[in-house]
Amino acid sequence: MQVEDDEIDLAALVGTLWRGKFLILFCAIAAVLMGGWYAYFQATPVYTSSATVALESRQEQVVDIESVVTGLSGDQATINTEVEVIRSRGLLEKLVNRLDLVQDPEFNANLRPEPRFSIGALVGLIRSLISTETEDLAVPSERSELDAVIDAVLEDISVSNIRQSYVFRITATTENPQKSAAFANTLAELYILEQLETKFEATEQATTWLTDRVAELQVQLEAAEAAVKDFNAGAELVSADALTGLNVQIKELRDRLGDTQIERDATAARLDALRVAAASNDIDVMAQTANDQTLNRVRQLMANSGQESPDRSAFDARFEQIVTRAQLEVSRAENQIGALQETIQQQEQQIVNQSADLVRLQQLQREAEASRLIYEFFLNRLKETSVQEGIHQSDSRILSQAVVPNRPSAPRKSLILALSMMLGLMFGSGIVLLREFAQNTFREPSELESRTGYTVIGQVPAIPARRRKNVLKYFVDKPTSAAAEAIRNLRTSVLLSNIDNPPKVIMSTSSIPQEGKTTQSMALALNLTGLGKRVLLIEGDIRRRIFSQYFELPNTNGLLSVLAGNLSLQDAVIRIDALGADVLIGEKAKTNAADIFSSERFAMLLETAREQYDYIIIDTPPVLAVPDARIIGRHVDAIVYTVKWDSTSHRQVREGLKAFEDVNLRVSGLVLGQINARGMKRYGYGDSYGAYNAYYDN
Structure with a gap:
């Protein structure tokens, strides 16, 4: 037996369709008749009208100050956002209220007469027969009725952005040409008015907040300045230059203290040498150690006297004077060192105290300066915002008004007939192919x-x-x-x-x-x-x-x-x-x-x-x-x-x-x-x- 393959034989497919040409033709004719019946007798004509709105991405301000609500950037995200704003339920609710669409049977289903037969009524009947529970029939509220009207309006409104532009097209489709034009124009006006109201409300809220904030900042500034004044009154006036002078003085005192300590050490060493020499009771050693001219002359006189045991009283008295003087020099150096150390300690404490006071003063001054700057900034913003309250501009403008259409946009009878014929041909071909494949x-x-x-x-x-x-x-x-x-x-x-x-x-x-x-x-x-x-x-x-x-x-x-x-x-x-x-x-x-x-x-x-x-x-x-x-x-x-x-x-x-x-x-x-x-x-x-x-x- 011959093995079948998975390839599609186009010639056989065309032949199958040709053999079923009468069925396909019948389906096409039937579909055209049904489409014509719908287009000419059943379809309700609707009218479409469009208004265009241009987005002003760059605006000239009346005054050269920063706005509370800035203009739109014009990027794709902003454009998409504005499209959704135009189609928002809040804006459509204003449209419904302005045009009183709740009383329009086209959008309020409750005002339409009940048809003799409807799919909804049949479904409700079937549900009531199937359901075993009794349901309470709730009376629709005014809000639910308004929401239903908004939903109906939303289906008839479309907003689109023209490619490569900042222009929005607002299109309305209704059963009345005048109503379609009114829909598009009113929605465009409400959109621009919504922008102005949004900016005005934002500016008003900003003015109120800034007024309260400026009052609070003024109180804070006054308190900061009073703190600086009180601190200056209760503390010794200090400055950075005075602290620098104290640091120079204390450096000089430390240098003097070092020199005095060196001098004291040298004097103390000489005193110790003198005492050692005195202990040796050797005239030469004592004279050499003392290195005193008077003592040397006394020693020379004693040597020239020719006596074996000359009188040393004068020599010892002079040597004693030299030792006493050395002791006095050591004592005086010690006193100077103590005085210098006390002075240095006092000045160091003074530097510490004045540095702390200076830091505190500078902190208070910085706080006062910061409070002053913030206060001046918010005060300027308050004045700018107050000026802007009456000079707001919308971010969009109406580019062209919607006009009343002369002919209905739907049903497009020729298109319906063409689509009906195509659907009929497709349906008939599907039946032929399905019959052939089955x-x-x-x-x-x-x-x-x-x-x-x-x-x-x-x-x-x-x-x-x-x-x-x-x-x-x-x-x-x-x-x-x-x-x-x-x-x-x-x-x-x-x-x-x-x-x-x-x-x-x-x-x-x-x-x-x-x-x-x-x-x-x-x-x-x-x-x-x-x-x-x-x-x-x-x-x-x-x-x-x-x-x-x-x-x-x-x-x-x-x-x-x-x-x-x-x-x-x-x-x-x-x-x-x-x-x-x-x-x-x-x-x-x-x-x-x-x-x-x-x-x-x-x-x-x-x-x-x-x-x-x-x-x-x-x-x-x-x-x-x-x-x-x-x-x-x-x-x-x-x-x-x-x-x-x-x-x-x-x-x-x-x-x-x-x-x-x-x-x-x-x-x-x-x-x-x-x-x-x-x-x-x-x-x-x-x-x-x-x-x-x-x-x-x-």
């Missing part, structure tokens, strides 16, 4: 061949006979009909299916019952007898045995009697004059039919029939119902597999053919039977089959 049966021989891989050797139309007994009469009375010619084509295809070994035993089967295989078997037998051939028709479906519905048969023996050996083949067959052939009917058997056809006697029966007849046609049961057909197929020369047009599913045919392939039997050809000519035209296949059918008489 189709699970066979309508064309090419499709049957492509899906099965077998050749279609016959196309047999449906026989216009209500009763099966009239089938043969139809073929006899109308030998030139399409059905008769289709059987002739089938006969030719079967006989030519194997040129080297023309088939003599032909089996007719199908997937399921009621596919027309029995009718085709009899028609094929009738056609072969018309050629002067000896034909035997065997009823191989011994389970149903429906030959009696086609012929008047005596209650006689048949196939089972021959197989049992009770009758010969010549004695068991029945000659049907209307058919021109011999018929071997089936009999009811207690033994399983598959076992009967698997027996050697059945094979011998067929061999005997081959010798006595030119052609043997066996009508077998459906292959999916019972295994009889596969068993009988082992003894035949050709297998004709019948598929009912637009009835047998793909799966059934595929499984039936596979059942033969599983037992190494190959079907000689397929027959698409019971073709409905009108159905072919309805499905769009009339172009190919209609001409074939019209060529013959019915």
